[in-house]
Amino acid sequence: MTLIWPIGGGKGGTGKSFFTGNLGVSLAALGYRTLIVDVDLGAPNLHTMIGLTEPSKNLSDFINRKTATLTETVDETQIPQLYLISGARNNLDIANLAHEQKMKVMRAIEKLPYDFILLDLGAGTSFNTIDFFMISDSGIFITTPEPTAIENIYRLIRSVYFRKIRQVLKHQHFQVLAEEASKRNRDATVNNPEILLDMVREMDPEQGDNLEEALRSFQFQLVVNQVRRQDNPNLGSLICKIINKHLGLRIAFAGNISFDDRIHDAVCQKVSYLRKYPYTQAATDIRDICKNMLSLVETPPAKWGQEKASGSE
Amino acid sequence: MTLFKKQNYYERLEVEPSASPFEICQAYRKVLQIYGDESLANYSFFSETERKKILALLDEAFSTLVNEQARDEYDQHLIRIEGLKEECFYKKVMREPVPIFAQLQPGAVPMPAEARPDPSGSPHLKNILEQGVLAGRDLQQIRMELGLSLEQIAARIKVRAVFLRYIEEDQFDKLPSRLHLKSFLTQYVQCLQIDTASVVERYLKRVRD
Numbered sequence: 113m114t115l116i117w118p119i120g121g122g123k124g125g126t127g128k129s130f131f132t133g134n135l136g137v138s139l140a141a142l143g144y145r146t147l148i149v150d151v152d153l154g155a156p157n158l159h160t161m162i163g164l165t166e167p168s169k170n171l172s173d174f175i176n177r178k179t180a181t182l183t184e185t186v187d188e189t190q191i192p193q194l195y196l197i198s199g200a201r202n203n204l205d206i207a208n209l210a211h212e213q214k215m216k217v218m219r220a221i222e223k224l225p226y227d228f229i230l231l232d233l234g235a236g237t238s239f240n241t242i243d244f245f246m247i248s249d250s251g252i253f254i255t256t257p258e259p260t261a262i263e264n265i266y267r268l269i270r271s272v273y274f275r276k277i278r279q280v281l282k283h284q285h286f287q288v289l290a291e292e293a294s295k296r297n298r299d300a301t302v303n304n305p306e307i308l309l310d311m312v313r314e315m316d317p318e319q320g321d322n323l324e325e326a327l328r329s330f331q332f333q334l335v336v337n338q339v340r341r342q343d344n345p346n347l348g349s350l351i352c353k354i355i356n357k358h359l360g361l362r363i364a365f366a367g368n369i370s371f372d373d374r375i376h377d378a379v380c381q382k383v384s385y386l387r388k389y390p391y392t393q394a395a396t397d398i399r400d401i402c403k404n405m406l407s408l409v410e411t412p413p414a415k416w417g418q419e420k421a422s423g424s425e
Numbered sequence: 426m427t428l429f430k431k432q433n434y435y436e437r438l439e440v441e442p443s444a445s446p447f448e449i450c451q452a453y454r455k456v457l458q459i460y461g462d463e464s465l466a467n468y469s470f471f472s473e474t475e476r477k478k479i480l481a482l483l484d485e486a487f488s489t490l491v492n493e494q495a496r497d498e499y500d501q502h503l504i505r506i507e508g509l510k511e512e513c514f515y516k517k518v519m520r521e522p523v524p525i526f527a528q529l530q531p532g533a534v535p536m537p538a539e540a541r542p543d544p545s546g547s548p549h550l551k552n553i554l555e556q557g558v559l560a561g562r563d564l565q566q567i568r569m570e571l572g573l574s575l576e577q578i579a580a581r582i583k584v585r586a587v588f589l590r591y592i593e594e595d596q597f598d599k600l601p602s603r604l605h606l607k608s609f610l611t612q613y614v615q616c617l618q619i620d621t622a623s624v625v626e627r628y629l630k631r632v633r634d
Contacts, residue, residue: 263469350459350466358428358470 113413116221116229116248117405120272122264124235126256127337128152130375130385131398132232133161135252137386138402140194143415144227147186149197151217151244152234154207156199162189163383167198172206174220175213182220191384195226209240218247227413235264237271245272246279252366252405254335255351257343262351265334273327273359277308280326285319306359324360332363333405339368364408367401370394429479433503434486442500442514446491453487554619559627561595567617568593582612589613597632606632 119135121128129152136148150158150171159167169185172178179185187196199206209217221229233241245251251272255265278286292315293308309327313320336348344350348365355363372394378385386395406412435442438452460467460479467476489495500514550570553563568578575593579586588609591599600606610628614621 257465259465259468262465266468266470344465346458347466350464353459354466354470 113411114222114224114226114229115250115409115413116231117250117252118231118233118244118248119252119254120233120241120245120268121235121254121261122237122266122268123255123261126254126261126265127369128235128254129158129161129232130379131252131254131335131337131369132230133158133384134386134395134398135402135405136194136228136230137162137191137384138399139228139230140191141386142402142406143193144413145193145195145225145415146228146230147195147197147224147226148230148232149221150199151231151240153199153202153209153240154234156202158232159187159196159198159200160382161379161384162191162194162196163387164189164196164198165382167196167200169198170201171197171199171217172202175206175209175217176203182217182224186224191387207240211239214240214243218244222247227415237264237268241268242271242275246275249329250331250333250409252333252335253363254337256338257336257340257347265351269332269355269359269361269363273306273361274308276327276330277323280323281312281319289315309360327360328362330362331408332361333366333408334363335366335369335401337369338371340371366404366408367397369397369401429482433507434490434499437483437486438490442503442509444490444515446493449487449490453483453491456483554624557627558630559624560631561593561628564614564617564624564628565593567619571617573616578613578616581616582609584609584612595631603632 119128119132129150132148136146139146148158148162150156152158153171156170159165164187167187169179169187171185174182174185182197185197187198189196221231231244231247233244235241253265253269255261281289289308289311293311296307296311309320309323312323334348334352336351339345339347345368348368352363352365355361370393372389372392374389374392375385375394378388381388386398389395429437435444438449438456440448440452444452458464458466460471460476460483471479489499496515503509504511504514547570550567553559553566556563568575575586575589579589588600588605591597592606592610592613597603597606600609607625607629611621611625614624614628
């Protein structure tokens with residue numbers, strides 16, 4: 113079984129690519145066959161995070177049918193068990209991907225044979241970003257302890273939530289609901305998707321239960337990045353509490369990553385931080401978060417090597 | 426918002442109906458971390474008016490539950506309207522303090538404080554207490570009269586019994602110092618529940634002379 117984790121952050125510069133790359137490195141180090149995909153189509157730089165400055169292939173090869181399958185666009189990295197689909201030399205117009213092409217990419221991603229597939233999403237809450245959250249029941253949100261980032265993470269989570277409701281409800285039902293909601297409260301659909309859930313419950317209790325159950329089946333995780341000493345280390349769990357209570361979404365706090373100037377150094381040197389500075393606080397934090405995330409997965413995939421070994425016996 | 430309005434005060438603060446006042450204060454502090462003015466976690470999630478309303482609902486819950494009388498009335502009200510079980514309210518599960526001294530120190534026999542006779546009631550003790558100067562022997566007599574053993578006092582005041590015996594036998598020089606003498610003596614006399622200051626003074630008179 114493959115687990116797909118989209119990683120999004122709302123605001124730019126919160127460390128999405130950094131975290132995707134280094135989570136990939138730690139999963140690979142634990143023996144999981146891991147693929148990281150740069151779907152920040154407009155501004156790809158995941159490859160730089162793991163020290164691959166000039167990947168030979170990229171995602172747009174598949175979109176433009178230069179390659180027949182997505183598998184052909186996978187690059188090996190210097191790290192064993194870690195693979196990359198880069199966006200390094202994507203066509204410049206790829207940022208505005210048509211819906212059809214996006215669906216094609218998503219379907220192809222789902223079929224790839226890996227233990228973990230991490231999707232590095234772009235900033236913002238455009239369809240290009242949100243749609244990739246629809247591919248999976250889980251997802252990782254990353255923020256920093258600053259009002260700007262928190263504002264955007266709430267916006268992203270609400271957008272994802274809103275899309276999930278749309279996904280669960282049938283199209284017609286949703287239209288009726290959205291109209292009713294906007295009658296009652298002008299901001300309802302856009303700013304307060306939680307009102308929708310209340311209304312479904314009121315109008316059609318059975319549908320409300322279904323929807324609630326569907327929303328409960330998602331398991332999101334939150335990471336707080338760049339936590340300095342003066343910051344409140346409980347911020348992440350407080351945010352999760354609010355989302356849990358007021359949106360009814362399951363979201364678990366996976367951990368803090370300490371602020372570290374050496375991360376800047378590692379990025380400047382274009383090498384993986386975890387490999388360059390494995391014994392720093394932030395590196396330890398990332399490995400701990402990785403373990404936390406694995407412990408939240410109900411059935412973690414069998415490690416690729418073991419699977420193979422047991423198969424050959 | 427609607428969430429909070431429907432909830433009872435205990436649910437708003439996320440505590441059990443049996444929570445102690447201390448737990449309620451802690452729970453209130455916790456919700457302030459989420460919804461309070463200083464909290465970064467709620468930034469932009471609620472509109473300002475929405476958050477103020479939530480805070481008002483939480484304040485309402487807290488101010489009722491910390492006030493013993495108001496809480497009692499509210500509990501009664503809850504029992505009436507919601508049919509909540511009466512047994513689980515704080516008043517029902519609250520326990521009185523239990524003496525744990527005896528359990529923690531199995532060797533120490535607790536002093537039967539209430540059973541002790543009032544020293545001023547006995548004419549014999551009265552005679553002793555009226556003396557201008559008191560000797561160790563006199564203290565011993567008072568102690569015996571009250572039915573206390575040296576070991577009991579020693580355990581209570583945490584001073585070795587042998588030192589107390591020196592005091593009763595007037596062997597001041599065997600105590601570590603004059604300061605120790607005064608300190609041990611004071612505690613010893615306090616245990617006898619007689620006028621400590623004056624008795625100590627009359628005993629120490631002889632030491633100074």
